[in-house]
Amino acid sequence: MTFTLKSLSAAVLLLAGLSPLNAQAVLLPVIADTYLAPAADAAGTSEIIKVNPNNKALLNFALSPLPSGITGANIDKARLVFFVKSVPTSGKLQVSPVTSTWAEGTVKAPVVGSSLATSAALSRSNTYYAVDVTQLVKNWLDNPASSFGLALQPFRGTSTSVTLESKEATQTSQAAYIDIDLLGADGPKGDTGAAGTQGAVGPQGIIGDAGVQGDQGADGAQGPQGIQGVQGPAAAWPVGQAQGDIRYWNGAAWVNIAAGLPNATLTFCNHKPTWTTTGCPPNVYTIGDTGPAGGKVFYLSDATGLHGLEAAPVDQVKYIQWGCYGTVVGTGTAVGTGKANTAAIIAKCGAGTAAQVAASYSLNGFTDWYLPSKDELNLLYRQKDVAWITLYWSSSEADNNRIAWIQQFINGTQSILNKSYTQAVRAIRTF
Numbered sequence: 001m002t003f004t005l006k007s008l009s010a011a012v013l014l015l016a017g018l019s020p021l022n023a024q025a026v027l028l029p030v031i032a033d034t035y036l037a038p039a040a041d042a043a044g045t046s047e048i049i050k051v052n053p054n055n056k057a058l059l060n061f062a063l064s065p066l067p068s069g070i071t072g073a074n075i076d077k078a079r080l081v082f083f084v085k086s087v088p089t090s091g092k093l094q095v096s097p098v099t100s101t102w103a104e105g106t107v108k109a110p111v112v113g114s115s116l117a118t119s120a121a122l123s124r125s126n127t128y129y130a131v132d133v134t135q136l137v138k139n140w141l142d143n144p145a146s147s148f149g150l151a152l153q154p155f156r157g158t159s160t161s162v163t164l165e166s167k168e169a170t171q172t173s174q175a176a177y178i179d180i181d182l183l184g185a186d187g188p189k190g191d192t193g194a195a196g197t198q199g200a201v202g203p204q205g206i207i208g209d210a211g212v213q214g215d216q217g218a219d220g221a222q223g224p225q226g227i228q229g230v231q232g233p234a235a236a237w238p239v240g241q242a243q244g245d246i247r248y249w250n251g252a253a254w255v256n257i258a259a260g261l262p263n264a265t266l267t268f269c270n271h272k273p274t275w276t277t278t279g280c281p282p283n284v285y286t287i288g289d290t291g292p293a294g295g296k297v298f299y300l301s302d303a304t305g306l307h308g309l310e311a312a313p314v315d316q317v318k319y320i321q322w323g324c325y326g327t328v329v330g331t332g333t334a335v336g337t338g339k340a341n342t343a344a345i346i347a348k349c350g351a352g353t354a355a356q357v358a359a360s361y362s363l364n365g366f367t368d369w370y371l372p373s374k375d376e377l378n379l380l381y382r383q384k385d386v387a388w389i390t391l392y393w394s395s396s397e398a399d400n401n402r403i404a405w406i407q408q409f410i411n412g413t414q415s416i417l418n419k420s421y422t423q424a425v426r427a428i429r430t431f
Contacts, residue, residue, distance in 0.1 A: 026067075028178040032060040032149065033166045034104045044104030047169040048085060051093060051152050052161035058102060058110070060149030061178050063140065072138030076181040079130045080117075080150070083165045083174035090123040091160030095131055097139070098148040099403060099418050111403070112151045113417055114391075119155075122162050130179075137180065143420045145326070145402070248273050282306055285431075287383060292431045293366035298383040299335075299376075311380055312369060312427045315390070316357050319422035322393050322404045323353030333374040333396040333405070338428065341395035342370035354393040358427035369427035371395035374405040374414065376428060381412050391423045 034044040035057045043050075049057045059080075080095060095118070100111040119131045133150070140147040154160035167175035244259025250272070260266065260275025267273075269280035284305035289297045291310030300308040329348050331341040345355035358371040372380060374396035394405045398416040406417045417423070 024182050026065050026180045026182060028061040028063060028065055030059055030167050030176050031062045032104050033176060034058050036109060045168055047166055049164040049166050053154055053159055056151050056153040058098060058149060058151055059176055063147060070141065072142040074183050075134060075138050076183045078134045078137035078178055078180045080133045080178055081128055081130050082176040084122055084125060084127050084129055084162050085165050086125045086163045087122055089159050089161035090121060091158045092121055092155035093119045093152050093160060094155045095133060096151045097136055098151050101148055114415060146418050146420060293429060294364045299379045307431060309428050309430055312361060316361050316425045316427055318424050320354050320357055320425060321422055322419040324349040325419045326401050328401045329397060331395055331397045335375045338373040338376045338395050339370045341373055345395060354425045355395055357425050361427045369429045372428045377407045378414060381407055381409055392426050393423045
């Protein structure tokens with residue numbers, strides 16, 4: 001959305017609209033704003049903030065204007081509002097959380113998380129723009145240790161170039177801020193007013209939709225027994241072709257199994273009766289096959305086709321935290337480390353983590369599932385016809401007590417994310 005405002009109060013009115021009576025608005029002022037220039041420190045004292053393919057803006061806001069004790073559940077809506085001074089190249093900006101500390105004039109490339117919001121197309125200079133950042137503000141309130149502000153940069157793959165006004169532009173005072181609508185408590189119920197006089201009967205309304213079906217009534221009395229039907233022809237049992245042949249039903253038809261060799265044993269191998277003197281032959285798998293547990297084979301660890309990795313056929317959960325925020329577990333990233341990573345996370349962090357959800361999965365009696373490591377997750381992404389399109393947690397930390405590795409299954413990008421954020425889980429197992 002785009003709009004032009006004459007003053008700050010006008011911005012609040014136009015952004016908030018007609019607020020409900022039980023809500024109130026709060027403005028969070030910017031306390032630090034700068035941009036990162038190539039091969040240089042941040043331009044912390046500039047009156048403008050450059051955002052283009054070479055520069056990203058960093059903004060941090062004071063949370064102190066918010067009432068004490070509120071959480072993300074008290075936020076109805078939060079909007080980032082910024083003033084665009086000029087537009088060399090029109091386009092969109094994306095908003096991402098900053099996940100490490102920084103300060104004006106000294107910051108160099110802080111850690112920036114995945115994009116959480118995208119602006120409308122910016123095409124007019126000297127204009128206010130707004131972006132919905134409700135989820136980002138809720139994350140700050142529910143996890144105060146993650147409140148390091150946000151980054152603005154061109155929408156991925158675009159050449160958007162704009163300049164914003166910073167808080168140092170005191171002549172015009174059009175620095176960025178966050179406009180928040182808070183949910184308040186309902187007021188006391190008023191007294192019931194006197195009943196008014198009955199109005200005239202109105203015309204009959206149209207017939208409404210049919211209601212839901214009612215509960216089933218009690219069974220009626222049993223009716224008299226009917227007459228006996230005509231007896232059908234005798235069933236024909238399929239016959240074999242040689243002495244010792246057997247027949248079994250494969251779910252669709254009767255199938256002949258030829259007699260076995262002398263001293264052979266009839267064994268049920270791979271869901272089929274088989275005569276054998278050495279036991280069931282091993283299963284040989286290829287990529288895309290259904291694995292031993294009923295998952296999908298996405299990696300073979302040797303040329304025999306007997307060993308590899310299979311992935312669960314469904315997500316175990318769509319949204320859950322990695323867990324252990326502020327704690328270093330000590331995990332690996334290589335293929336073969338996912339199972340040990342999962343056990344270490346559960347031992348140190350307990351329940352409620354992505355690793356615990358993966359390890360709790362069971363399919364066809366197999367319970368040895370685990371959360372894949374960073375490199376195992378990348379192997380799963382490479383099999384597009386086996387895998388699925390979303391963001392998944394790995395079991396690998398990123399050399400930090402607050403971040404872990406994720407993978408985007410749309411384009412294969414691997415990146416780091418705050419452990420307190422929520423992503424999907426897809427368990428794997430070794431066979």
